[in-house]
Amino acid sequence: MGREVTADARERERVVGFWGELGLPGLIDVHTHFMPERVLAKVWAYFDSAGPLLGRPWPITYRQQEDERLATLRRFGVRAFTSMVYPHKPGMAAWLNGWAAEFADRTPDCLRTGTFYPEPEAAGYVGEALAGGVQVFKAHVQVGAYDPADPLLDPVWGAIAEAGVPVVTHCGSGPAPGAFTGPGPIGKVLARHPRLRLIVAHLGMPEYTEFFDLAERYPGVHLDTTMAFTDFTEEFVPFPRAERPRLAALGDRILFGSDFPNIPYGYHHALDVLTWLDQDAAWLRAVCYDNAARLWGIGRRDTAP
DSSP: OHHHHHHHHHHHHHHHHHHHHTTOSOEEOSOOOOOOHHHHHHHHHHHHTTOTTTOSOOOOTTOOOHHHHHHHHHHTTEEEBOOOOOOSSTTOHHHHHHHHHHHHHHOTTBOOEEEOOSSTTHHHHHHHHHHTTOOEEEEEHHHHTOOTTOGGGHHHHHHHHHHTOOEEEEOSOOSSOOTTOSHHHHHHHHHHOTTOOEEEGGGGTTOHHHHHHHHHHOTTOEEEOTTTTSHHHHTTSOOOGGGHHHHHHTGGGEEOOOOTTSOSSOHHHHHHGGGGSSOOHHHHHIIIIIHHHHHHTOOTTTTOO
């Protein structure tokens, strides 16, 4: 037990030291997972089995109860985070939205999160979520195995674009390609809704270059750093060194994300790797806090401990 406490304290010290040296009030993590316990248990069981979308061992570093996970993020100085929920079948999204709304009500530092699935009811429950003050949506094209350009979702994307609410979207083909992953299907959505505030999860890995192209074409497209650059990811989908200058050029639209708690390494590693990219302190401040603060209207006083 003593060793565990010491390791936890050391990790906290490293994370807090990271943002403290940058002069930030903390971190904003746009890609964290909180979901109903029975759903999370199934997700963890999938990771434990190294399922077909993974193809390799994937230990969960922060396998804790919900209150412990919240305490861990807060000890790290994460001032705002998300509860990324996502359905894999019809009839699931509205229920997840209800859970996420209740979670946000009792967790004021969590951005109010919603999701959707291509089904006739989608426009209705997304409209209700927007009216209820949802701040971010999650769309998992890979796990959901749906075409984001499905006509059933056209009014959904339109309403979200009109409201200006960001959507964190797993649309890249990592860790394994799906029928509708890659820049093509989501590119059709952007062509129809060019004002959409789309946050491409995982920097779009492994199609980094193609998703950077979309970000340059559409000013509302952002990218999150979730799992990018880490030792775990670089083994199978390395970030191309030639694209590092574009990281700087798109520095006002790159957001820090971790995938907490479902990461196979310590939280600090996801931050530490950002310092290996030949970017300056201003870029790090923007990515780890300021870009998200601007996107969601979070002031530095709003997030004081």
